[in-house]
Amino acid sequence: DQQVKQNSPSLSVQEGRISILNCDYTNSMFDYFLWYKKYPAEGPTFLISISSIKDKNEDGRFTVFLNKSAKHLSLHIVPSQPGDSAVYFCAARSMDSNYQLIWGAGTKLIIKP
């Protein structure tokens, strides 16, 4: 049973445009959500997070939106840059999980010049 789902295996976006990556979850006990970026041959790198008490968090070009009623979050990257090409993972943590993260399958973002 996948508790965190990223339904788009890949996404192609023109440089300079907005990239929107989506993530759905099923566990209503999740209270903290994170986005990571991963390049080949490297570990995941933290991008941005959001607590369930908020519906938006912004950091530079990255904004995460949380819709708790829909159990949906999205990562917006604007403007998209070639260096943003990577695999993006969303992860969630339950308040009763002993700090363990549940990960989505990832979305490969390709920024076209």
Added chain:
Amino acid sequence: SAVISQKPSRDICQRGTSLTIQCQVDSQVTMMFWYRQQPGQSLTLIATANQGSEATYESGFVIDKFPISRPNLTFSTLTVSNMSPEDSSIYLCSVLQGNGYTFGSGTRLTVV
């Protein structure tokens, strides 16, 4: 955030042998996690390793296959024992500081 040195970065091993992966953290951390990422898959938690206690393994992972040591607050090892080709994966360590999770650069293991 913490900086993690993970070694080796990659290895090719014969089936039936064992490989020990090391993670050294530049600061003291209580919680450390070991993950596996099989080709084209997401990250799967193998175990949580807290200093001073036995590692807690997730369903599908056992100590005999993946023994873990956590001798202090800055170091941990994961051993992949009696390897088979199905163990070919990327193995990652991660630490928690505050609300942030930092990852090592990963170990790409190929079993032949």
